Amino acid sequence: xxxxxxxxxxxxxxxxxxxxxxxxxxxxxxxxxxxxxxxxxxxxxxxxxxxxxxxxxxxxxxxxxxxxxxxxxxxxxxxxxxxxxxxxxxxxxxxxxxxxxxxxxxxxxxxxxxxxxxxxxxxxxxxxxxx
Amino acid sequence: xxxxxxxxxxxxxxxxxxxxxxxxxxxxxxxxxxxxxxxxxxxxxxxxxxxxxxxxxxxxxxxxxxxxxxxxxxxxxxxxxxxxxxxxxxxxxxxxxxxxxxxxxxxxxxxxxxxxxxxxxxxxxxxxxxxxxxxxxxxxxxxxxxxxxxxxxxxxxxxxxxxxxxxxxxxxxxxxxxxxxxxxxxxxxxxxxxxxxxxxxxxxxxxxxxxxxxxxxxxxxxxxxxxxxxxxxxxxxxxxxxxxxxxxxxxxxxxxxxxxxxxxxxx
Numbered sequence: 257x258x259x260x261x262x263x264x265x266x267x268x269x270x271x272x273x274x275x276x277x278x279x280x281x282x283x284x285x286x287x288x289x290x291x292x293x294x295x296x297x298x299x300x301x302x303x304x305x306x307x308x309x310x311x312x313x314x315x316x317x318x319x320x321x322x323x324x325x326x327x328x329x330x331x332x333x334x335x336x337x338x339x340x341x342x343x344x345x346x347x348x349x350x351x352x353x354x355x356x357x358x359x360x361x362x363x364x365x366x367x368x369x370x371x372x373x374x375x376x377x378x379x380x381x382x383x384x385x386x387x
Numbered sequence: 388x389x390x391x392x393x394x395x396x397x398x399x400x401x402x403x404x405x406x407x408x409x410x411x412x413x414x415x416x417x418x419x420x421x422x423x424x425x426x427x428x429x430x431x432x433x434x435x436x437x438x439x440x441x442x443x444x445x446x447x448x449x450x451x452x453x454x455x456x457x458x459x460x461x462x463x464x465x466x467x468x469x470x471x472x473x474x475x476x477x478x479x480x481x482x483x484x485x486x487x488x489x490x491x492x493x494x495x496x497x498x499x500x501x502x503x504x505x506x507x508x509x510x511x512x513x514x515x516x517x518x519x520x521x522x523x524x525x526x527x528x529x530x531x532x533x534x535x536x537x538x539x540x541x542x543x544x545x546x547x548x549x550x551x552x553x554x555x556x557x558x559x560x561x562x563x564x565x566x567x568x569x570x571x572x573x574x575x576x577x578x579x580x581x582x583x584x585x586x587x588x589x590x591x592x593x594x595x596x597x598x599x600x601x602x603x604x605x606x607x608x609x610x611x612x613x614x615x616x617x618x619x620x621x622x623x624x625x626x627x628x629x630x631x632x633x634x635x636x637x638x639x640x641x642x643x644x645x646x647x648x649x650x651x652x653x654x
Contacts, residue, residue, distance in 0.1 A: 257392075327544045330439035330536070332600050347579055376585040377545065379577060 291363035296353040305336055305349070316372070319346065347379045357381065437600050441537040444621040445594055446649040447515065447608070448631045454615035455510045463513060464488075466610030467592070472583045474573035483564040485592040486607060489514045495652075498638055507654060513616075515607075516541065516562040516592035517640060517648030524554035524563065533589075539621075539649060540594045550587035559644050563591045621649065 257263065304311055306318060322344040325331045334344045342349045354360040357380045365372065374380075454460075464486045467473070474483050488511035492499045501508070522541045524533050532547035533554055555563045569586045577583065581597065584590050595605035603609070608616045619628035628651075631637075637651040 323546055327542070327546065328534075330596070330600060347582070373585070377582040379579040379582065381579075 288367070291367045292359075293363050294356060294359035296355070298353075303336065303338070303340060304353075305334055305342055319374075322346075346374060351380060355381070437602055439536050439538050442620075442622060443538040444649070445518065445539050445599070446619065446621045446628050446651065447594075447605075448617045448619075448628050448637065448651045448653060449513060450615045450617070450631075450635075450653045451507060451512060452653065453613045454513060454611075455506060456613060458510060460613070461488075462610045462612060463607035463616060466606045469576065470578055470595070470598075470606040471581050472570075472574050472578055473590075474570035474583075475575065476568070476570070476573045481567050483566065483570060483590065485516070485564075485590070487514050488512065494640060495638060497641065497643060512652065514560070514562075514640075515650050516594075517560055517646065517650045518592075518594055520647035520649060521645060523557040523559065523646060527553040527557040529553065536596075540596055540599075541591075542593055542596060543589070543591060545582070545584055545588050545590065548588040550589065552589060554589055559641055559646065560648070563589050565589050 306314075311318070322334065326344050332344055334342045334349075336342065351357070357375070361380075467486050468475070468484075471485060473485055476482060491508055491510060491512055494512050494514060518539060518541045520539065522533075522535055525535050525541060528534070529551060530547050530549055532544045532549070534542060534544075536542050550565065552565055555565055566584050566586050566588055571577075571583050574583060595603070595607075598605060604618050605616075608618045617627055617631060619626040621628060623629065631653065632651060635653045637653050639648045639651055642648065
């Protein structure tokens with residue numbers, strides 16, 4: 257290889273520059289702000305429609321199923337595994353308990369950089385603070 | 388020398404794939420573990436929800452003799468628009484309407500008759516979505532965002548509407564409105580029970596499907612103090628609408644088009 261010394265130095269300099277953001281972050285960076293969920297309190301709000309693990313991974317799929325069932329099939333009642341019945345409604349059921357969107361939904365959505373457009377139409381607050 | 392560089396590049400490539408693949412294995416493994424809840428948990432029960440079924444064929448009869456007594460009455464319009472968060476944009480170009488009023492001669496183009504009784508001829512009649520038996524809007528919708536339910540209601544799925552406005556062009560009654568702008572700032576008082584719409588979707592009367600599911604009559608029927616609006620099941624020969632239609636002469640808007648409208652006007 258001709259000029260192998262220069263090429264090797266060049267490659268090393270390139271790698272250091274290219275990966276410098278990683279080293280900088282490891283040395284001086286602040287860790288990303290972790291989501292901090294505020295869970296609903298109150299006696300009648302202890303049971304979610306599904307388990308917390310299921311909801312954490314799949315709430316968006318459940319909401320899609322609900323949407324399909326209510327709008328297209330006309331079924332509006334959801335029975336949990338324990339037999340408790342809920343109306344399939346984002347505003348009336350989910351937001352009734354998780355009444356603070358900024359302290360619950362937005363925490364993870366912002367952390368992950370997803371912006372669901374549910375709230376373009378559905379009312380996110382029973383208190384009706386519409387901007 | 389050449390051989391060595393070739394080997395180095397191959398190894399480097401493989402290593403890069405290996406490093407990046409490791410990250411995704413976790414995600415993929417988790418993804419396959421996704422489970423949909425069992426079917427019996429997600430199906431509705433008859434607790435408070437009345438199921439959509441073909442035994443019903445919802446229709447409305449409007450008794451114009453009762454309706455036209457008070458010309459300025461807009462109770463049905465106000466009740467409907469408040470219940471469903473219909474915006475008042477205040478500009479006819481962007482207007483959103485579920486119920487509105489039209490001159491008799493414009494509403495019933497083919498029924499125009501100068502010598503008919505003046506209290507009917509010169510007044511405005513309330514106009515609704517006709518929930519046609521043969522709805523042209525449904526035929527043209529490319530996404531099935533609008534469709535005819537088993538009980539005859541021409542429904543809208545605002546999640547699925549892509550805003551192409553074929554249905555607006557197809558509807559011969561002008562029953563459909565398009566949201567040219569975000570409607571939320573124009574809703575005076577938001578009813579939280581019902582969603583608003585967003586920019587780029589078409590909306591219209593849904594015969595209050597959310598109220599029917601609870602066994603309630605449509606909001607306009609409930610709000611009409613003159614009892615001019617009667618809602619009922621056409622499939623039931625003993626229903627109030629069938630009785631009214633049997634006893635009285637009724638007209639419909641543009642019946643010649645073959646859409647078979649299910650809003651009847653008693654004259």
